[in-house]
Amino acid sequence: MPIESIKHDILIIGSGLAGLRAAVEIKRKYGDKLDVGVVSKVHLMRSHSIAAEGGTAAVLYPEEGDSLALHAWDTIKGSDFLADQDAVWTFVKLMP
Ligand SMILES: Cc1cc2nc3c(=O)[nH]c(=O)nc-3n(C[C@H](O)[C@H](O)[C@H](O)COP(=O)(O)OP(=O)(O)OC[C@H]3O[C@@H](n4cnc5c(N)ncnc54)[C@H](O)[C@@H]3O)c2cc1C
Structure with missing residues (x-):
């Protein structure tokens, strides 16, 4: 069975605020010139960033x-x- 591999120019580990903010900034600066992937151990809605509510x-x-x-x-x-x-x-x- 062939193994599927996904390629990105930049891979961000973690989809909390830090990871997502980094992804947004890279896309803002480089647009379509760089392809960004975000990998997370848990579902997007389970990062600590989702739990913060106090500002x-x-x-x-x-x-x-x-x-x-x-x-x-x-x-x-x-x-x-x-x-x-x-x-x-x-x-x-x-x-x-
Ligand atoms: C209940 C609670 C309330 C909070 N309230 C506030 C608040 O009111 N104000 C405030 O300023 N801060 C608050 N905080 C702290 C704030 O949420 C964190 O400081 C902030 O969200 C950290 O963001 P982060 O992106 O660095 O990490 P996280 O949001 O924790 O994201 C880490 C990411 O890395 C991924 N990851 C971890 N290990 C691996 C691995 N080995 N492989 C792949 N992915 C991995 C996780 O799946 C996750 O997506 C609170 C935290 C909690 C838990």
């Missing part, structure tokens, strides 16, 4: 005591210290 934090009022450092600390603690700290810092700076 996303951002430092909007630093004059009231909030700070990028506090947001970074909260994010890293929330990741059980597994988050890439440089990525977190970029993230909290971009969020506002």
Whole structure:
């Protein structure tokens, strides 16, 4: 029996927000020049991204005591210290 193989220029592993956002950005930048495939271990509607419902934090009022450092600390603690700290810092700076 022949084995069917599917070819893509870029393969994204994971269909949560990160994976889908990457796919959208690649298509936005390169259009039909690149073919993108998304692979997921679970059904699209079962990723953690579907479960999030509280919105996303951002430092909007630093004059009231909030700070990028506090947001970074909260994010890293929330990741059980597994988050890439440089990525977190970029993230909290971009969020506002
Ligand atoms: C109940 C709940 C509530 C939440 N509420 C909020 C909230 O209110 N605000 C907020 O900011 N964040 C919230 N979060 C956190 C937020 O959902 C996650 O930080 C975010 O969705 C992570 O996105 P992601 O794309 O990195 O990962 P995920 O959405 O987890 O996607 C990971 C993808 O990778 C795939 N995958 C994993 N391993 C493999 C493998 N070996 N092979 C192929 N595919 C694989 C999975 O199938 C999935 O498609 C919540 C999380 C949960 C669980």
